[in-house]
Amino acid sequence: MRWMSVRYFIGYGLVLLSRISKAVLAKAFEAAALAEKFSVIIWTAPEIDRYAKGDWDHRSTVQTYSQLDQWLDETEKSLVEKYFTKRGELLNVACGAGREALLLARQGLRVTATDWGPGMITEAQRRAREAGLPIRFAVADMFSLPYREQTFDYLLLTNISYSYLFPRWRRIRFLRQAHSVQKPGSIFIISFARARGGSKARLGLLETLFMKLSRWPPFNREYEPGDQFSGSLTHFFHSEDLAQEFQEAQFLIKDWLWDKGYAVLVKL
């Protein structure tokens, strides 16, 4: 009986030790993650781009994306089926290793696809070549699309990639370019990351601190609430702010799938 209770307490001690260690490690992990969150108030937009470009085009990321050859979810698939109804000219921006470009070229669209990562584009080209698909690729920043006005019937930007653009005025610049390369009446399916709470909520603790810091050099004066380092550098939107950006670039919002992180825009 005595041995049984000694054994019981040893076992209990081990369980307790494990729980305490896990709690301490979780706190240490949180503290370690806190440091990288400050990157958005330290780096200016070009520095954010410089880091993000290297990170996206890293060999391991390219390899991960080169394995993707299905729709990510039902929303992407159903939007494409609903809106890309004819075999027109499609521009797929931030195409990565070619997932959606390949899928859509297989369905008969005439696809042009761009990404700022040479590694991503090389991989996308290899996959298109092997599949025998005539996709035109270009290494291009979303801020400088190398196409003439009114070239495309459709634009596609998936996988929250609109949220990788900083700050607001540069997002508007991108939207205006996108608008100019689209034909009148054409459709733009666009994906973004949503802030928790959806519509405008109070600023969080870090956001309030960052807004204060952003008034002083050498901090990032263009920091905006919603800019975050969260695995990758991402802007998380409130719905009214996002709708305003689309409208400022003269787009009509045809479909608003806020919960799914997608909108469908039309160039009038």
Ligand SMILES: C[S@@+](CC[C@H](N)C(=O)[O-])C[C@H]1O[C@@H](n2cnc3c(N)ncnc32)[C@H](O)[C@@H]1O
């Ligand atoms: C989440 S991945 C999506 C890739 C692909 N659309 C997919 O869903 O498989 C985001 C892509 O956006 C690209 N990207 C991010 N910022 C960009 C920019 N400013 N100009 C061009 N491409 C950009 C990255 O290189 C990366 O390939």
